Amino acid sequence: MRLDAGERYGMIVAIKFLHIAALCLWCAGLIGLPxxxxxxxxNDDQSEYARLRVMTHRAYTGIVTPAAVIAIVMGTALVFLRGLFVPWMFAKLVGVGVLVLLHAWIGHVTLIAGERQGNYDPPRGWPAMTVTIATSATVAILLLVLSKPILSDQLAPEWLMRPQDQPLPVDEVPI
Ligand code: HEM
Structure with a gap:
């Protein structure tokens, strides 16, 4: 199926809308959950603790994780639709990697705070640290994507730019 220019433009606008809506929920979750x-x-009583546990668990599994998946899938579709294989996009993906690591870390703390038997004291200072890193990575990503700076394609270390003589385990690269 071939799309004409108008249809293609409409599709990009719709996907970008979903991308931005989902990443708002994702980033808000990464800052709000900690x-x-x-x-x-x-010294919280049992009912207060249960309320907090159910709320964070449902928010993480029902809202923040699906939003992260939608943001990443839509963003990946946009890369191919817009042909954006450029240095600022790869720099942006490093920031996205930081958000993904934080997402896994917050899920880990949410899980052990709710499921582990006995007392659990999260590492001291972790909410402040997590919120600071999430906010910094989000702002850095927004600056990159909104200004689209012209970055050198020599940003990556030299060893990443040359073949490693480790061919794919298939006879030929699919076209
Ligand atoms: C794997 C994750 C992601 C990928 C592959 C991705 C990719 C993309 C692509 C290709 C565009 C279109 C850019 C253009 O049309 O010029 C875009 C737009 C955008 N992205 Fe992402 N993105 C990802 C995650 C994020 C995150 C986490 C944020 C924010 C924290 C973000 C913020 C934005 C914004 C604000 C736009 C609209 C920019 C504009 O239209 O000028 N993205 N993204």
Whole structure:
């Protein structure tokens, strides 16, 4: 099926809309969840603790994780639709990698805070650190994507730019 220019443009606008809507939820979750988890005090009563546990668990599995998947899938589609294989995009993906690591870390803390038997004290200072890194990575990504700076294609270390003599385990590269 071939799309004419108007249809292709409409598709890019729709995908970009979904991308931005999903990443708003994702980034808000990465900043909000540590703040909610930080409200847990060792002397909370059982019902308060259960409320916090159910809320963070449902938000993580029902909203923040699906939003992350949608943001990444739509972003990947945009890379191919817009042919954006350029240095600022790869720099942006490093920032996205930081958000993905934080996402996994927040999921880990949410899980052990809710499922582990006995007392659990999250590492001291983790909410402040997580929120700071999430905010910095989000702002860096926004600066890159909105200014689209012309970066040198020599940003990557030299060893990443030359063949490693480790061919794919297939006879030929699919076209
Ligand atoms: C794997 C993850 C991601 C990929 C592959 C990706 C890729 C893309 C692509 C290709 C575009 C279109 C750019 C253009 O049309 O010029 C775009 C737009 C955008 N992305 Fe992402 N993105 C990802 C994650 C994120 C994240 C985490 C954020 C924010 C924190 C973000 C913020 C934006 C914004 C604000 C735009 C609109 C920019 C514009 O239209 O000028 N993206 N993204």
């Amino acid at each position: 703040l909610v988890l930080a409200r847990h005090q060792a």
